[in-house]
Amino acid sequence: MATQISTGTSELRDITKMERIGAHSHIRGLGLDDRLEPRANSQGMVGQAKARKAAGMILKLVQEGRIAGRAMLFAGPPSTGKTAIALGMSQSLGPDVPFTMIAASEVFSLSMSKTEALTQAFRRSIGVRIKEETEIIEGEVVELQIDRSLTGATKTGKLTIKTTDMETIYDLGTKMIDALAKEKVTAGDVIAIDKTSGKVSKLGRSFARSRDYDAMGADTKFVQCPEGEIQKRREVVHTVSLHEIDVINSRTQGFLALFAGDTGEIKPELRNQINTKVAEWREEGKAEIVPGVLFIDEVHMLDIECFSYLNRALENELAPLVIMASNRGMARVRGTKIRSPHGLPVDLLDRVLIVSTKPYTETDIEEIIKIRCEEEDVKLTDSALQVLTTMAGQTTLRYALNLISTSQMLARKRKSDKVDVEDLRRSYTYFMDEKRSVEWIKMQEGSLIFEEISQAEAGREESMDF
Known part of the structure; x- marks a missing residue:
C-alpha cells in the first residue's frame, strides 16, 4: 500500500514503477532507415551491419507475404548478437504478425512428442486475419435515465441517443445499465455499442458540450457528433494463430483452455478439418493467412528426427518463416555419427539462407x-x-x-x-x-573430483544420441 495509517502522523511513500531488466530489454528494433540501411547506433542495435541489413530485407519480404516456407540461419560465435537481431525483427514486425521464439531444448518434453511440440510452434507462428461484419449503435448520448426498484434488485432505464440526422430512444436492461455505468457514460458522451457482444466503447465528449464545464481533465477527448444513421454495419478484423484455433476446438473448456496452458497433443484429423475450414474462409474472402516468424535458438540441439520434420514442414502450404541460430562450427548432428557445419544436416543447410555474425569491434x-x-x-x-x-x-x-x-x-x-x-x-x-x-x-591438481574417460568410452558416447 502507498499510504500507511498510524495513530500519530500519516506516512507517505512514493510508489516507483518496477520493471524487470532483461538481457535484451534494450532492443527496440533492427535500427534500419527507410532504405533498409543500418544506422551505426539505433533502437539498441550496434554493429553487425551486414547481418542487420540481411534481416531487414527478410523482414520486408515477410511483411509483403512473399517468404512463407523459407528458412534462414544466423551463424556466428557466442555473444555476437544473433538472438538480439531476432528480437529486433520481432519488434519491427508489429503486433499483427505472429512471432514465436523457442529454444531447441524446449522440444524435448515428457508431455508431448518432439514432432507435436514443433507442430504447435509452427502453428503459433501462422496467423489468421478474420474479417467479420458487426452491427453497432453509434451516437451522442442526449439523456440517460435509470429507474431502480424499491429493493434495488432490478434496474430499468431509457437511453436517448442521436446523430446529426436522427434521434432514437432505447429501453435498457440491467446488464446494459451496468455496462454504461462501468464506462461512466453521461449525457454529452459519444459512444459506440456492439449489438452482438453488448460492449460499450466511449469515443469521447461531443464538441457541443465543450463549454458546459469550466474544469476538464487533461485526458478529455472531444469528438464530432456522428453523422447518418444510428445503427451501422462495420467490418471488424482480428488476428488469431492457427494453434489458438486448434486448442479452442480440441478442448471441452474451449477458449479457457488457452489460459489453462495444458494444451496436450492435438489430433491431426482435427488440424486437417481446421485447415479445410480456413481454406474455405479464404475463398469466401472472410479470412486471410498471415505467415509469421518462428525463431529456434541453439538449433544444433535438435536431433535428426526434428531436422527431418523441419525439411517436410517447410514445404507445407501453411508454413511460417523459420529463423535458426547456431554458434557451432563443425559439429555432430545429434542422433547420428555425421559431422556437419553448424550441427545441421546438409540437406537442411541447402534450404536455408545463411547469415554470418562477426565478433564486435x-x-x-x-x-x-x-x-x-x-x-x-x-x-x-x-x-x-x-x-x-x-x-x-x-x-x-x-x-x-x-x-x-x-x-x-x-x-x-x-x-x-x-x-x-x-x-x-x-x-x-x-x-x-x-x-x-x-x-x-x-x-x-586432484583436489577436485575428476572423472577420467577412456578413448573407447568417449567414442561410444559420441555414437549415442544423447
Missing part, C-alpha cells in the same frame, strides 16, 4: 556497454568504461555486461553514485570468467 563493445548502463541506470566513470571495454575484449562481452550490476552494488557500499575502476577490479576478483575458471581447475 572495440568501438561497438563500448557503445553496447553504454546502452546497457543506461538500461540498468548505472553511471560509469570514463576510466571504468575504458577498463570494462578492454575486459570485454579479453574475456567475453556477456561477462563484462554481468559485471556492471555487481560493480554498482560495490560502488553503493562505498557511498558512491558512480562505478569506478576499483569497483570493477573487486568484481573481477569475486567472479571468474571462463578462461580463468579453466586455469583454476588445472591448478587444483
Whole structure:
C-alpha cells in the first residue's frame, strides 16, 4: 500500500514503477532507415551491419507475404548478437504478425512428442486475419435515465441517443445499465455499442458540450457528433494463430483452455478439418493467412528426427518463416555419427539462407556497454568504461555486461553514485570468467573430483544420441 495509517502522523511513500531488466530489454528494433540501411547506433542495435541489413530485407519480404516456407540461419560465435537481431525483427514486425521464439531444448518434453511440440510452434507462428461484419449503435448520448426498484434488485432505464440526422430512444436492461455505468457514460458522451457482444466503447465528449464545464481533465477527448444513421454495419478484423484455433476446438473448456496452458497433443484429423475450414474462409474472402516468424535458438540441439520434420514442414502450404541460430562450427548432428557445419544436416543447410555474425569491434563493445548502463541506470566513470571495454575484449562481452550490476552494488557500499575502476577490479576478483575458471581447475591438481574417460568410452558416447 502507498499510504500507511498510524495513530500519530500519516506516512507517505512514493510508489516507483518496477520493471524487470532483461538481457535484451534494450532492443527496440533492427535500427534500419527507410532504405533498409543500418544506422551505426539505433533502437539498441550496434554493429553487425551486414547481418542487420540481411534481416531487414527478410523482414520486408515477410511483411509483403512473399517468404512463407523459407528458412534462414544466423551463424556466428557466442555473444555476437544473433538472438538480439531476432528480437529486433520481432519488434519491427508489429503486433499483427505472429512471432514465436523457442529454444531447441524446449522440444524435448515428457508431455508431448518432439514432432507435436514443433507442430504447435509452427502453428503459433501462422496467423489468421478474420474479417467479420458487426452491427453497432453509434451516437451522442442526449439523456440517460435509470429507474431502480424499491429493493434495488432490478434496474430499468431509457437511453436517448442521436446523430446529426436522427434521434432514437432505447429501453435498457440491467446488464446494459451496468455496462454504461462501468464506462461512466453521461449525457454529452459519444459512444459506440456492439449489438452482438453488448460492449460499450466511449469515443469521447461531443464538441457541443465543450463549454458546459469550466474544469476538464487533461485526458478529455472531444469528438464530432456522428453523422447518418444510428445503427451501422462495420467490418471488424482480428488476428488469431492457427494453434489458438486448434486448442479452442480440441478442448471441452474451449477458449479457457488457452489460459489453462495444458494444451496436450492435438489430433491431426482435427488440424486437417481446421485447415479445410480456413481454406474455405479464404475463398469466401472472410479470412486471410498471415505467415509469421518462428525463431529456434541453439538449433544444433535438435536431433535428426526434428531436422527431418523441419525439411517436410517447410514445404507445407501453411508454413511460417523459420529463423535458426547456431554458434557451432563443425559439429555432430545429434542422433547420428555425421559431422556437419553448424550441427545441421546438409540437406537442411541447402534450404536455408545463411547469415554470418562477426565478433564486435572495440568501438561497438563500448557503445553496447553504454546502452546497457543506461538500461540498468548505472553511471560509469570514463576510466571504468575504458577498463570494462578492454575486459570485454579479453574475456567475453556477456561477462563484462554481468559485471556492471555487481560493480554498482560495490560502488553503493562505498557511498558512491558512480562505478569506478576499483569497483570493477573487486568484481573481477569475486567472479571468474571462463578462461580463468579453466586455469583454476588445472591448478587444483586432484583436489577436485575428476572423472577420467577412456578413448573407447568417449567414442561410444559420441555414437549415442544423447
